[in-house]
Amino acid sequence: MKKSVLGVIALFLLIQFIPIGRDHTNPPIQAEPQWDSPKTKALFDRACADCHSHTTEWPWYSNLAPLSWIIADHVTEGREHFNVSAWGVQKHNEGEEAAEELEEGEMPVFGYTLTHPEARLSKEEKQRLIQGLEATFGREEN
Numbered sequence: 001m002k003k004s005v006l007g008v009i010a011l012f013l014l015i016q017f018i019p020i021g022r023d024h025t026n027p028p029i030q031a032e033p034q035w036d037s038p039k040t041k042a043l044f045d046r047a048c049a050d051c052h053s054h055t056t057e058w059p060w061y062s063n064l065a066p067l068s069w070i071i072a073d074h075v076t077e078g079r080e081h082f083n084v085s086a087w088g089v090q091k092h093n094e095g096e097e098a099a100e101e102l103e104e105g106e107m108p109v110f111g112y113t114l115t116h117p118e119a120r121l122s123k124e125e126k127q128r129l130i131q132g133l134e135a136t137f138g139r140e141e142n
Helices: 002-015 038-047 067-081 095-103 123-137
Strands: none
Touching (some): 095 123
């Protein structure tokens, strides 16, 4: 048992030297959408901006592997699909899907609100954000 615990600790320490997921850069904001209201932007910033903008706030644990790998991957993927800091500049920007993914519970990704309690929205706030996203970006046609 003691060897197993020491092995896990040694492995944890060793993976800290793998330089993946520690480039916590926030590129400059290139362009932003014309938000339908300041309230929509405030709700978006609170619940979505860490992964869908260039204003990511990197928590202390984003420096610890393997969490650093997971978090960096989520931010990279989030920015690739929907990035309000490169609005109109980025070719692939799925804004029209934002409201639907929020409405269907696909966003935020599992675990995000556990570590970011400020991102938890009340039913009223969620509905207001959905309406604001639809007004700002439109809605995907089914």
